[in-house]
Amino acid sequence: MQLSCINFIDMIRRKTKKVETLINLFEQKNEALSVVDLTNRLSTQMNKTTVYRILDRLEQSGVVHSFNDSNGLRWYAKCNGCSATKHTDTHPHFQCTDCGTIECLSMEIPVPSISNRQINSVEIMLKGTCERCIS
Amino acid sequence: MQLSCINFIDMIRRKTKKVETLINLFEQKNEALSVVDLTNRLSTQMNKTTVYRILDRLEQSGVVHSFNDSNGLRWYAKCNGCSATKHTDTHPHFQCTDCGTIECLSMEIPVPSISNRQINSVEIMLKGTCERCIS
DNA sequence: AAAATTAATGCAACTTAGTTGCATTTACAA
DNA sequence: TTGTAAATGCAACTAAGTTGCATTAATTTT
Ligand SMILES: [Mn+2]
Ligand SMILES: [Mn+2]
Ligand SMILES: [Zn+2]
Ligand SMILES: [Zn+2]
Numbered sequence: 001m002q003l004s005c006i007n008f009i010d011m012i013r014r015k016t017k018k019v020e021t022l023i024n025l026f027e028q029k030n031e032a033l034s035v036v037d038l039t040n041r042l043s044t045q046m047n048k049t050t051v052y053r054i055l056d057r058l059e060q061s062g063v064v065h066s067f068n069d070s071n072g073l074r075w076y077a078k079c080n081g082c083s084a085t086k087h088t089d090t091h092p093h094f095q096c097t098d099c100g101t102i103e104c105l106s107m108e109i110p111v112p113s114i115s116n117r118q119i120n121s122v123e124i125m126l127k128g129t130c131e132r133c134i135s
Numbered sequence: 136m137q138l139s140c141i142n143f144i145d146m147i148r149r150k151t152k153k154v155e156t157l158i159n160l161f162e163q164k165n166e167a168l169s170v171v172d173l174t175n176r177l178s179t180q181m182n183k184t185t186v187y188r189i190l191d192r193l194e195q196s197g198v199v200h201s202f203n204d205s206n207g208l209r210w211y212a213k214c215n216g217c218s219a220t221k222h223t224d225t226h227p228h229f230q231c232t233d234c235g236t237i238e239c240l241s242m243e244i245p246v247p248s249i250s251n252r253q254i255n256s257v258e259i260m261l262k263g264t265c266e267r268c269i270s
Numbered sequence: 271a272a273a274a275t276t277a278a279t280g281c282a283a284c285t286t287a288g289t290t291g292c293a294t295t296t297a298c299a300a
Numbered sequence: 301t302t303g304t305a306a307a308t309g310c311a312a313c314t315a316a317g318t319t320g321c322a323t324t325a326a327t328t329t330t
Pocket of ligand 4: 231232233234235236264265266267268
């Protein structure tokens with residue numbers, strides 16, 4: 001956990017305090033974080049533009065990857081084994097329609113190829129009710 | 136083609152000229168249409184608010200379904216065998232990162248269930264280069 | 271250590287997709 | 301024809317995300 005965090009910092013240009021703050025949030029749980037949530041939670045510590053830019057840098061470094069949910073909001077989740085040059089972690093996500101939480105799933109979902117088309121990435125979002133909201 | 140179009144109109148409350156215009160656009164190709172594109176193309180024929188509202192009604196009627204692409208734009212595509220009460224057509228989509236076009240795919244991609252979670256829908260987006268842009 | 275360079279940040283203004291309220295018009299039924 | 305409910309237009313609004321530019325902080329060079 002702590003080790004991978006250090007690896008993360010190695011990938012980006014400057015390991016500032018604010019960058020560390022962002023990375024630590026992603027280390028805590030195996031959940032994605034929405035930018036709206038992050039800018040709110042960090043509003044006293046840094047400007048929202050800074051949040052956007054740090055997330056952008058983290059993505060380019062292969063630390064996190066981004067996607068949009070069906071409400072049009074942008075989310076980020078930590079990558080597993082990606083780098084600045086190789087973004088290969090395309091795990092599926094699960095969003096609870098009750099609480100909005102997005103979990104990162106470790107399952108592999110095989111996708112068939114399509115003739116005459118080049119598939120570069122696959123985004124899979126399962127939607128339903130999460131463990132907490134189901135009971 | 137023409138028959139299914141008539142079925143479509145039966146599902147919604149009033150078959151106005153503008154509603155027919157929208158439905159006809161979806162009948163033409165097996166491609167999804169972005170709301171931004173639609174409001175632009177129809178800007179001389181109807182207000183953008185009307186476009187949004189008609190699409191909303193068409194979705195509630197089971198004529199089309201909506202989703203968001205990774206650029207945060209909302210898209211609509213025609214449903215296959217859905218109704219106001221049963222939205223079961225969850226076909227995957229393919230978006231070309233060159234031209235932006237989104238195709239509806241007829242393939243079935245099996246998704247495993249997750250313990251302690253209720254999966255209600257699955258959204259799958261393949262990204263890459265389409266037939267036209269690949270050559 | 272001081273100066274020079276480069277990256278990171280804050281702030282305000284901006285862009286734009288999508289929504290809302292309300293007045294008006296159109297469609298349909300009584 | 302009259303009454304009622306749905307559909308539409310228009311303007312104002314909301315909010316996520318972006319951009320430009322001045323300032324600050326970190327790193328490198330001398
Ligand atoms: Mn990744
Ligand atoms: Mn459907
Ligand atoms: Zn939940
Ligand atoms: Zn293309």
